[in-house]
Amino acid sequence: MEIVKKKYLSFAGDPEERMHLESGQAIGPVTIAYEVYGKLNHRKDNSILIFHSLTMDSHAAGSYQKTDKEKGWWDGLIGPGKAFDTNRYFIICSNVLGGCKGSTGPSSIDPSTGKPYGMNFPVITLQDMVKAQKILIDFLGVKELLSVAGGSMGGMLALQWFSNYPEITRSVIPIASTWKQSPQQIAFSEVGRQAIMRDVYWNKGNYYEGPHPKNGLSIARMVGHITYMNEKFMEKKFSRKTRHREFCFSFDTEFEIEQYLNHNGDSLINRFDPNSYLYLSKALNYFDVSGEKLISSNNKKQTSFLVISFDSDWLYPSWQSGEIVKFLIARGFSTTYYEISSPYGHDAFLIELKKEAKLIKKFLEKLDNTK
Amino acid sequence: MEIVKKKYLSFAGDPEERMHLESGQAIGPVTIAYEVYGKLNHRKDNSILIFHSLTMDSHAAGSYQKTDKEKGWWDGLIGPGKAFDTNRYFIICSNVLGGCKGSTGPSSIDPSTGKPYGMNFPVITLQDMVKAQKILIDFLGVKELLSVAGGSMGGMLALQWFSNYPEITRSVIPIASTWKQSPQQIAFSEVGRQAIMRDVYWNKGNYYEGPHPKNGLSIARMVGHITYMNEKFMEKKFSRKTRHREFCFSFDTEFEIEQYLNHNGDSLINRFDPNSYLYLSKALNYFDVSGEKLISSNNKKQTSFLVISFDSDWLYPSWQSGEIVKFLIARGFSTTYYEISSPYGHDAFLIELKKEAKLIKKFLEKLDNTK
Numbered sequence: 001m002e003i004v005k006k007k008y009l010s011f012a013g014d015p016e017e018r019m020h021l022e023s024g025q026a027i028g029p030v031t032i033a034y035e036v037y038g039k040l041n042h043r044k045d046n047s048i049l050i051f052h053s054l055t056m057d058s059h060a061a062g063s064y065q066k067t068d069k070e071k072g073w074w075d076g077l078i079g080p081g082k083a084f085d086t087n088r089y090f091i092i093c094s095n096v097l098g099g100c101k102g103s104t105g106p107s108s109i110d111p112s113t114g115k116p117y118g119m120n121f122p123v124i125t126l127q128d129m130v131k132a133q134k135i136l137i138d139f140l141g142v143k144e145l146l147s148v149a150g151g152s153m154g155g156m157l158a159l160q161w162f163s164n165y166p167e168i169t170r171s172v173i174p175i176a177s178t179w180k181q182s183p184q185q186i187a188f189s190e191v192g193r194q195a196i197m198r199d200v201y202w203n204k205g206n207y208y209e210g211p212h213p214k215n216g217l218s219i220a221r222m223v224g225h226i227t228y229m230n231e232k233f234m235e236k237k238f239s240r241k242t243r244h245r246e247f248c249f250s251f252d253t254e255f256e257i258e259q260y261l262n263h264n265g266d267s268l269i270n271r272f273d274p275n276s277y278l279y280l281s282k283a284l285n286y287f288d289v290s291g292e293k294l295i296s297s298n299n300k301k302q303t304s305f306l307v308i309s310f311d312s313d314w315l316y317p318s319w320q321s322g323e324i325v326k327f328l329i330a331r332g333f334s335t336t337y338y339e340i341s342s343p344y345g346h347d348a349f350l351i352e353l354k355k356e357a358k359l360i361k362k363f364l365e366k367l368d369n370t371k
Numbered sequence: 372m373e374i375v376k377k378k379y380l381s382f383a384g385d386p387e388e389r390m391h392l393e394s395g396q397a398i399g400p401v402t403i404a405y406e407v408y409g410k411l412n413h414r415k416d417n418s419i420l421i422f423h424s425l426t427m428d429s430h431a432a433g434s435y436q437k438t439d440k441e442k443g444w445w446d447g448l449i450g451p452g453k454a455f456d457t458n459r460y461f462i463i464c465s466n467v468l469g470g471c472k473g474s475t476g477p478s479s480i481d482p483s484t485g486k487p488y489g490m491n492f493p494v495i496t497l498q499d500m501v502k503a504q505k506i507l508i509d510f511l512g513v514k515e516l517l518s519v520a521g522g523s524m525g526g527m528l529a530l531q532w533f534s535n536y537p538e539i540t541r542s543v544i545p546i547a548s549t550w551k552q553s554p555q556q557i558a559f560s561e562v563g564r565q566a567i568m569r570d571v572y573w574n575k576g577n578y579y580e581g582p583h584p585k586n587g588l589s590i591a592r593m594v595g596h597i598t599y600m601n602e603k604f605m606e607k608k609f610s611r612k613t614r615h616r617e618f619c620f621s622f623d624t625e626f627e628i629e630q631y632l633n634h635n636g637d638s639l640i641n642r643f644d645p646n647s648y649l650y651l652s653k654a655l656n657y658f659d660v661s662g663e664k665l666i667s668s669n670n671k672k673q674t675s676f677l678v679i680s681f682d683s684d685w686l687y688p689s690w691q692s693g694e695i696v697k698f699l700i701a702r703g704f705s706t707t708y709y710e711i712s713s714p715y716g717h718d719a720f721l722i723e724l725k726k727e728a729k730l731i732k733k734f735l736e737k738l739d740n741t742k
């Protein structure tokens with residue numbers, strides 16, 4: 001994969017043409033950070049839109065510089081000859097509205113005050129996020145999407161996209177996902193939000209000029225990490241191992257699992273804005289395209305689905321994917337469902353790349369052949 | 372059940388006779404708050420020791436005054452004619468060492484400074500807790516225990532008791548419990564501890580004269596409540612219900628599950644000391660009487676076991692109780708195991724009283740007949 005570049009599209013800059021949101025509010029200007037890999041063909045029908053998960057961004061594949069130690073978060077799936085084959089497909093990935101990786105979000109400057117929005121940023125939904133991404137693909141000249149795909153929040157965005165724009169969506173690949181947030185998913189999100197909002201440094205969201213609510217974000221992330229990992233795998237990886245031979249009889253991090261959680265919690269603050277965490281997690285909690293809500297009136301039943309879940313994922317358990325599949329089949333959609341056997345829990349969508357690649361490659365090739 | 376009274380036993384007041392702890396430290400004086408229900412018989416062999424769970428206390432049954440709205444936390448199981456029949460048995464329940472309901476803990480006055488211990492309180496283990504309770508039953512003149520019983524931390528204390536004092540323990544009833552803490556259990560505890568210790572008002576444990584780290588404790592409790600409840604039951608009880616007809620598009624508590632968590636989190640601060648939460652959860656994480664550690668050299672294999680788990684409990688899942696049972700049977704202990712079918716998750720040990728009562732009553736009667 002060649003060197004990639006983050007690009008930006010700005011719109012709704014005219015006060016008369018602000019972007020209208022599901023809440024009834026409006027916002028502008030809006031910038032969406034995005035990356036593209038591969039080339040749009042002459043028929044303009046080889047595009048695939050990739051959606052990222054909660055704390056990820058537009059950098060799904062490749063490197064910005066040759067010296068980069070890490071590649072994009074789904075680099076194992078996106079590139080020449082890979083499942084999302086950049087020799088054949090034009091891949092687009094953008095940072096969601098409300099994020100903090102180049103797209104407009106609560107840490108962006110509010111033009112009406114000249115200061116970061118903070119909590120003056122309007123509450124957004126997954127519908128608003130895909131609406132902004134529709135403006136991006138229109139700008140890129142894409143008329144039809146061969147597929148929309150993503151894991152976790154990315155999978156939910158793929159379903160939301162289909163619900164809004166079925167007429168230009170040939171296929172949908174929701175992975176480790178659901179069609180509506182459950183109370184347990186809302187509960188875990190709420191604990192994370194409360195940890196942030198109850199951090200004294202949160203200061204009602206106005207922390208950009210002072211210390212950030214880093215402890216709150218860290219706690220939110222620690223809770224998240226527990227839910228991303230399967231308990232049996234945790235048992236295998238950490239068991240009751242401690243840093244020292246004998247018990248410390250202190251409150252320092254002592255068990256290896258404690259160290260893992262604290263390290264991962266604390267490191268998020270270097271790459272994520274606490275207010276964005278609030279907005280994106282709230283958007284997730286609002287998400288519900290279950291049942292008839294999935295099917296818009298523009299639907300012509302030509303869309304194919306590849307639904308993937310992981311047997312060890314207890315945060316987005318297989319039965320939730322199963323509900324979607326059952327409904328789609330009953331409605332006559334061409335639907336393929338795989339439950340991948342994996343020890344990694346919810347994180348599996350970022351780890352089990354070989355297994356995912358095999359399924360995705362086959363699915364996309366079949367789509368190509370039925371054009 | 373008659374009106375009950377909280378009593379106190381103090382010991383280790385002499386500087387020469389402080390209580391020695393597993394950590395190598397020593398503490399004194401130690402006060403243990405306790406309650407007794409029923410009467411000790413002439414043979415002194417009708418005693419049952421009940422252990423409480425994390426945030427409970429010695430008040431297992433009855434009322435302190437006729438006007439009390441709530442009775443003890445296991446009142447449905449303890450009383451005349453009930454499973455733990457106070458007409459037949461002498462029931463003892465004490466607040467654990469490290470607690471904050473009358474027993475010595477971090478909020479108690481450190482005699483060397485005249486101020487609350489705070490983090491100068493020594494780190495304790497479940498072994499230290501049962502050691503203090505052994506001193507209590509010796510004081511009460513109890514020579515042998517007909518049974519030791521408890522749910523959650525109480526179940527672990529019952530196993531710890533047996534590991535330490537098998538020769539005076541005729542039976543053990545661990546409910547919704549484990550014989551060693553798993554990394555997932557440690558992980559959830561650690562998030563709670565970090566939420567408390569990262570609250571600015573925690574002040575390294577010295578908050579007793581100022582504002583308490585109530586937000587930290589609340590977050591810890593919210594995480595706890597998610598783990599105490601089964602996801603399917605959460606779905607049934609809360610589903611995606613909101614307080615208002617339409618979405619608020621704000622960060623106020625909106626979904627009913629959010630309100631439930633915030634209410635329960637915030638209410639704990641009125642009845643629990645954050646430092647005690649740290650000490651007790653850390654003691655739990657150290658807990659491990661798995662395998663040979665369960666069997667002390669004083670063991671004469673006369674002890675009977677009634678192990679109970681709940682099929683919807685994912686925090687202390689049935690397979691953990693199953694491990695204990697398998698080991699006990701292999702070692703020739705008379706062991707009865709029931710997995711109760713219940714929707715309530717880990718909380719079931721406080722809710723499914725009728726089902727527990729039936730099993731416990733039968734088990735104790737059989738013990739009585741084989742004296």
